[in-house]
Amino acid sequence: MKLPRRQFLHLAAGAAAMPAVSRFAWAQAYPTRPVRIIVGFAAGGTTDILARLIGQWLSERLGQPFIIENRPGAGTNMGTETVVRAPPDGYTLLLVPTAPALNATLYGKLNFDFIRDITPVAGLGREPIVMLVNSSVPATTVPEFIAYAKANPGKVSMASGGNGTPAHVSGEMFKMMAGVDMVHVPYRGAAPALTDLLAGQVQVYFGPLVASIEHIKVGRLRALAVTTATRSAALPDIPTVADFVPGYEASNWYGVGAPKNTPGEIVDKLNKEINAGLFDPKIKARLAELGATVIPGSPSDFGKLIADETEKWGKVIRAANIKAE
Numbered sequence: 521m522k523l524p525r526r527q528f529l530h531l532a533a534g535a536a537a538m539p540a541v542s543r544f545a546w547a548q549a550y551p552t553r554p555v556r557i558i559v560g561f562a563a564g565g566t567t568d569i570l571a572r573l574i575g576q577w578l579s580e581r582l583g584q585p586f587i588i589e590n591r592p593g594a595g596t597n598m599g600t601e602t603v604v605r606a607p608p609d610g611y612t613l614l615l616v617p618t619a620p621a622l623n624a625t626l627y628g629k630l631n632f633d634f635i636r637d638i639t640p641v642a643g644l645g646r647e648p649i650v651m652l653v654n655s656s657v658p659a660t661t662v663p664e665f666i667a668y669a670k671a672n673p674g675k676v677s678m679a680s681g682g683n684g685t686p687a688h689v690s691g692e693m694f695k696m697m698a699g700v701d702m703v704h705v706p707y708r709g710a711a712p713a714l715t716d717l718l719a720g721q722v723q724v725y726f727g728p729l730v731a732s733i734e735h736i737k738v739g740r741l742r743a744l745a746v747t748t749a750t751r752s753a754a755l756p757d758i759p760t761v762a763d764f765v766p767g768y769e770a771s772n773w774y775g776v777g778a779p780k781n782t783p784g785e786i787v788d789k790l791n792k793e794i795n796a797g798l799f800d801p802k803i804k805a806r807l808a809e810l811g812a813t814v815i816p817g818s819p820s821d822f823g824k825l826i827a828d829e830t831e832k833w834g835k836v837i838r839a840a841n842i843k844a845e
Contacts, residue, residue: 551584558603559615560596570774571615577797604632608779610786616775618686625834626684626844638777640823642794645812647772648729649747654720662745662764669700677722678702681710683845690726690770692840697765729811754811775822
């Protein structure tokens, strides 16, 4: 039977639209079962806290459990690879910290390309890093510290939580931009680095705000500056490094990613709900307690942040010849 042209075109158009309608309906129904959020660190740190905070929000909003799964190892690479290899169906997500932007250059060979293999979903927050000195260091400002370091080349010890960590690369960028020579002393984690700074075994440390703020408030450590482009609400009287070293900026940042080829409808749904969470007073207050500010935006906004940070830190890592431990 030969169909009239108009009827044929109507049926053809309907058939062509079916996959799009089907995908939309699938996204509308998502999620229909529990979702995993992979965290590349052990439980208890800022990354884990943020994952549990946003996971609880998404569970309440979308009606399915968002389960946090800690996969520490290889500087978050193990957790990232778990998500890269997962089906792109929205049921395995990644809590993205700063580390992958560093690891892209820090590690000579990875089994994935983060920018290619992870789809950005949404940004969560930025956390300042604080330039800290032991109270015995004869400097109360960044210019005084620079003068002290230049007067004592190679004698000032700079702690970090390990090679290639945000604390390390932030310090190396400061060395380059301020023109000072300091000796890097890597520790196996932020806690022992902070302990030795308190004891005066090292003189300076670019450390996360949340771990050091109480020491700053009681005077055990001296905060010379925060590394973000603007002052931190948690330490409003402390200037930025950029006030004295123009163009300097460093921070820890966090967001959510998914395997590449995750349907756009699902990415957009997650982005919408996460952004709603970032404006929730309870979540904003908890982030403020961690010293972080929210970074709402589109998936492409978060993707640009990842790309820009990967390029910036790649230059620092190559210039300082930093290698993974």
